[in-house]
Amino acid sequence: MKIFSIVLLLISAFLSFKHGWDAFQPANAQQAQMMSELGITKSVMPYFGAFSILIGLMLFFPQTFLLSNILNAVTIVLIMALSLNAGNYKMALIEIPFLAMPLVMIWLKYPFKS
Template identity: 75%
Template sequence: MKIVSIVLLVTSAFLSLKHGWDAFQPAQAAQAKMMASLGIHPQAMPYFGVFSILMGLMLFFPQTFFLSNVLNAVTIVLIMALSLRAGDNRTALIEIPFLSMPMILIWLKYPFKF
């Protein structure tokens, strides 16, 4: 169980850090179109990037592990809600496995506690 928890922790942190870093890169046409359909203004992307990077780093500390997973889950639910509002059911369905990751991490608890 501890190995599964560590793998999920590293994967979740990597995804958060990657998405945070990508928010600072120039948006490709497909990414800009998706953000516009969700109602997210391009000028807000750096704020989402900082938020995502902070969530990824918070995962590694036992004091902020739970909060980071909760914020990650809330962010994913927000993306799903915005997608459904925009009529993009496919994106909302794609997010379901990513929503399960923070929930499983909360259930498994912080893996590096001695």
């Protein structure tokens, strides 16, 4: 169980860092269209990127592990809500496994704590 928890932690942190870094990169046409459909402007993207990187860093500390998973789940629910508001049901459904990840990590607890 501990190995599974460590793997989930590493995957979640990697995804947070990747999404955070991607927010600072110039968006390709498909990303730009998806963001505009959700109502997210180009000027807000760096804030989302910094927030995502911060969440990824917070995952590695036992004091902030719970908070980072809660923030990650809230962010994913926000993306799902914006997708449903835009009528993009496919995107909302795709986010379900990513929503399950922080919830499972909360249930498994911080893996490096004895």
